[in-house]
Amino acid sequence: MTTQVEAPDHIRPWIASYPEGINWQDEIDTTPVHEQVLAACARNPSAVALDFLGGTTSFGELAKKIVAFAGALQSQYGVKKGSRVALMLPNTPFYPIAYYGVLRAGGTVVNCNPLYTVSELSHITANAGADIMVTLDLKQIYDKGEALLEAGHVKSLVVCHFPDALPLAKKVLFSLFKRKDLTNPFQSPHAGKIRAFxxxxxxxxxxxxxxIDSKTDIAVQQYTGGTTGLPKGALLTHANIAANMSQIDKWGCGLFYPPSKVVAVLPFFHIFAMTVCMNVPLCNGTPVIMLPRFELKALLDLLTRTKANVLPAVPTLLSAIARADTAKAEQLASLEVAISGGAALPDEVRNAFAKKSKALLAEGYGLTEASPVVCCAALRVPSKPMSIGMPLPGTDIRFVDVDTQREVGIGENGELQVKGPQVMSGYHEDREASAGAFHDGWLRTGDVGHIDEDGYVFLVDRIKDLIICSGFNVYPRTIEEALMTHEAVEETNVIGVKDEYRGEAPVAFVKLKEGKSVSETELKHFLAEKLNKIETPKEIVFKDALPKTLIGKLSKKELREEYAQRKAGKA
Structure with missing residues (x-):
């Protein structure tokens, strides 16, 4: 199934700058992802699909397990179109089997982060109406699933036995030395509601x-927006998911086809990894090399062992590689392309990574509501530095004045808004939020930036992070970029706080590199040549660690709460 992209109806400067061989008006494939992956399995059943810590699953084995799990969901649980099935799993072979199995059965996947609290998971499963949860018998994860079962937020658990994912030698070692990390679900008082995967x-x-009606049936209900209240369930249709895969595939110019190997260290339950690390490569018959979580040594060992060449990452992961003395050029030699997403990529991290690896480092941009990718730097040729690249094929963007909603000109800052086949249909049972997410049919991203005359997109910050000092707009990212150029600064995050004189003022939180030191006065003096007086932080707070989200993005929410509590304590 394909969707024909409409002919241009307004100025799209990026089309003239597209890399050779990419056509903005190409037809977009919207065939449901489970159909695509099963077709890929049939084409080359003996090829390796999944590699987990050295244990492999062929495409043929993957197909059999997907189909069998789909059959069990239908026959034993009554799963049909519209049924919500929650997945609370780290990166293991169980995840893609369960994900595609749910879709093949006609159900909707509800992703749950295993690191969420029981309270957060309760909201998601209750709001989604997910009666079934697939999880793991690792105690730290399973206990949350059982708490949800006991509270009635889910009615049934399907539990995967973690050692079954391991190659034989590791399985034996795990059984000998790590058995205390496992729990036995069938000794639970709720054992009657629990089945073994x-x-x-x-x-x-x-x-x-x-x-499946690709345009209207929901494939994934992905929860987002927890930083500003309770998470909302973005409704992503089969067409949304498949369209974004097709767009990325075209943008990659063959990158996601064999003999490529894609590293999946980002968690599949996150929309970026679900699409870029799992769906796109597997549907093209390309192996996915998994890690259950990010550990630098494990990642370097994986690259050495597998010679994987594509690494989707977040800036903090790239920074960890760049600053680690243990990360040697020969260990990174197989990498051809690293794709940074999930947060803004600081220029300092870009430059430091380039000293370690010859891989092309491409920054992309997306959001859950767009399945997720909207823009990306070229994956085969260099792009303009500090840009998030250009809109993907079939994707329209515009920048509008934050106050008037009128479209602004080339080079003028405004809110980025998006149209395209990857854009969600709305939020689950939340008409007000769904209406607020769009303006005149365009998805509002909440991000501020501009497009240049060549069609390259540059972002400056989030609308909600904008600091208004004495009537002037101050963007935290501008201050963060300046701070990151100091040799002693490893990470920084800037927030706006109330200020009696200026209304709001920036406060910077800084983590220093190991063995380095600098005072607040010295840092402010350093910034004096890079920032104007209004942008200069009112205060610089040094911390041993900066709070991050569960995929490694620096988080402002905790810093705002911490600063408010500190001020309240002094009052």
């Missing part, structure tokens, strides 16, 4: 056919 697979039930 492997038992469902071994039942080998054949699923009945499900007719």
């Amino acid at each position: 492997n038992d469902l697979i071994h039942a080998n039930a054949t699923p009945s056919a499900v007719v």
Whole structure:
């Protein structure tokens, strides 16, 4: 199934700057992702699909397990179109099997971060109406699933036995030395509501056919926006998910096809990894090399062992590689492309990474509501530095004045708004939030930036992070970029705080590099040549560590709360 991109109806300067071989008006494939992955499995069943700590799953094995799990969901749980199934799993082979199995059964995937609190998970599962949760018997994860079961937020648990994901030698070692990390779900008082994942697979039930309307049926209900209140469930149709895969595939110019190997160290339950690390490569018959979590040594060992060449990452991960003495050029030699997403990529990190690796480092941009990728730097040729690249094929963007909503000109800052086949249909059971997410049919991103005459997009900050000092707009990212150029600064995050004189004022939080020292006065003196007086931080707070979100993005929410509590304590 394909969607024809409409002919241009307003100025799109990026089209003239597109890399050779990429056409903005190409047809976009919206075939449901589970159909695509099963077709890829049929084309080359003996090829490796998944590599988990050295244990491999072929495409043929993957297909059998997907189909068997889909059959079990239908026959034993009554899953059909509209049924919500929650997945609370780290990166293991269980995740793609469960994900595609749910979709093949006609259900909707509800991703749950295993590091969320029980309270956060309760909101998501209750709001989604997810009666079934697939999880793992690692105690720190399973206990949350059982708490949800006990509270009635889910009615059934399907539990995967973690050692089954490991190659034989590691499985034996785990059983000998790590057994205390496991729990036995079948000794639970709720054992009657718990089934073993492997038992469902071994039942080998054949699923009945499900007719999917790609444009209206929901494939993934992805929760987002928890930093400003309770998370909202973005409704991503089968067409949304497939369209973004097709757009990325075209943008990659063959990058996501064999003999490429894609590293999946970012968690699949996050929309960036779900699309770029899992869906796109697997549907093209390309192996996915998984790590359950980021550890630098494990990642370097993985690259040495597998010679993987594509690394989707977040800036903090790239920074960890760049500043680590243990990360040697020969360990990174196989990397051809690193794709940075999830947060703004500081120029200092870009430059430091370039000293370690010859890989092309491309910054991309997206949001959950767009499945997620909107813009990306070229993946085969260099792009303009500090740009998030250009809109993907079939994607329209505009920048509008934050107050008047009128479109601004080339080079003028405004809110980035998006149209395209990857844009969500709305939020689950939240008409007010759904209406507020759009303006005149365009998705509001909440990000401020501009487009240049060549069609390259530059972002300066989030609208909600904008600091208004004495009537002037101050962007935290401008201050952060300046601070990052100091040799002693490893990480920084800037927030706006109330100020009696200026209304608001910036406060910078800084983590210094190990063995380095600098005073607040020295840092302010350093910034004097880079920032104007209004942009200069009112205060610089040094911390041993800066709070991050669960995928490694620097988080302002905790810093705002910490600063408010500190001021309240002094009052």
